[in-house]
Amino acid sequence: MKKTMVITGAASGLGRALAIKAAAQYDVAVLDIQAQAGQQVVDEIQSQGHQAAYFNCDVTDAQAMDTVAQQVLSHFGHVDVLINNAGIASEGGVEASSIEQWNRVLSINLMGVVHGCRAFLPYLKQQPEAAIVNVASFAALALAPYMASYNVSKAGVVALSETLRAEMVGTGVHVAVACPAFFKTNLTQSMIDSHDKMKQRIEKWMESSSFNADDVAQDILTAIDKKQFMVLSDQKTKNQWRVARWLPNVFFRQKIKFIKRLN
Template sequence: MNKSKDYNRVMVITGAASGLGKALALAAAQQGYDIAVADVQEQAGNQAVAAIKQHQVEAAYFHCDVGQAGGLLQLKDQVMAHFGRVDVLVNNAGVGSQGTVCDSTEEEWARQWQINLMGVVRGCQAFIPQLKKSADPAIVNVASFAAVALAPGVASYNVVKAGVLALSETLRCELAEAGIHVSVICPAFFKTNLVESMQNTDDKIKNQINRWMTKSKYTADDVANMILASIDNKQFMVLCDSTTQWQYRLSRWFPNYFFKQKVKMIKRMFQ
């Protein structure tokens, strides 16, 4: 249990109004966490707060655009004013993207950079000083298996998610002495609103992603429980199923074979 005799641990989740963020907020509330719901979706955020409070914990919504400089510092001030502490930071907010290196516009690269990578950096910079005051602090960064697979056709998304993985490995070392645990979550496709967040997406790619999501063996609730387990068990990298675990090993042990399999995959997609 994460519930103390004197206080509930406080978890801050960006992108908590829907999808994985909301699933995590509800699962964490069942374990006794108070929840700071940070999102740009005000109505959905307040609805999430109402659902979280049904578990007899405290929750509050804070408008936060992680893609804007200063947004996470403002969130930190608001969270501290409301809860007085923070124990776990989950950098979950993100958007999808599709396009090759040459096809992707500079605007799309900038969007991915500001939200999916710098949003995580800003969250860490804002909250680490407060996390150092916690007895059992943790940071969870939500990356993607795209950071490992680096499949063609989603170039900017691959690059920034690989950046989240690299950032997490760096933080793991930098924060070890401070006792702040770091987890990085690398799920493959599962049912979320990721496709809706994509801009200028090719319908064929969008339909393929939706099929992969539909065929997934796990859900947002499953990933949420994996995140909570990674905090409790001090697990660094979370690969959510046996297929991606094996593919990760292939990518490291047999990179040329893994590359050839990716080339075959992309040919099948566009036949």
């Protein structure tokens, strides 16, 4: 009997790549607010002879998440892996970003992960080997300027994951957090209050990336199998993470250079 994987934000981007790639190993619950796109992912998985089902899901609604968790359990009978992937992008400094942006980004990127963990943990803890993967971003570690609400939301996901990892010791639930750098996806389509200059720079980073959504999806699946905690997608990102941790002032000076180039 296959295990069941639940993926939020699975109708597009990394979530879709995860759903397609995981389907050979797992029955897949595709959770998203985009019904048509979500069902298309399910149809593609089923056309390959695998099992999947779509569930409409707004991660900002805690009660709705509880309901979806019950629906998934009723449909598949068990839940083994949860990937909290749903998220949006934003751009802007601390002072200039609107309160509406802060609330929207935090409600999806951070509280959406909290809601997912709370809704599915009771079922995950019933399985002998379960896992939660929370998708953050390298932005949570690099904390580049003028991406304030996005940085904070994703840094919160890292903090939540580290906290939950310790809380789940002895339960059989493995916790991981994925922090990929920019890769080729449709991220900028969801950007709130974006300025053309920053949006173009992010798109340039994505286009020049050496890895894509399929690569990140494989990294996440490998982390589940090997019980890794921090998932970083390439050697350059790993090196930058080490500089940020061990030589914070050097890393800060790199960010100052970035500001000057941006301006």
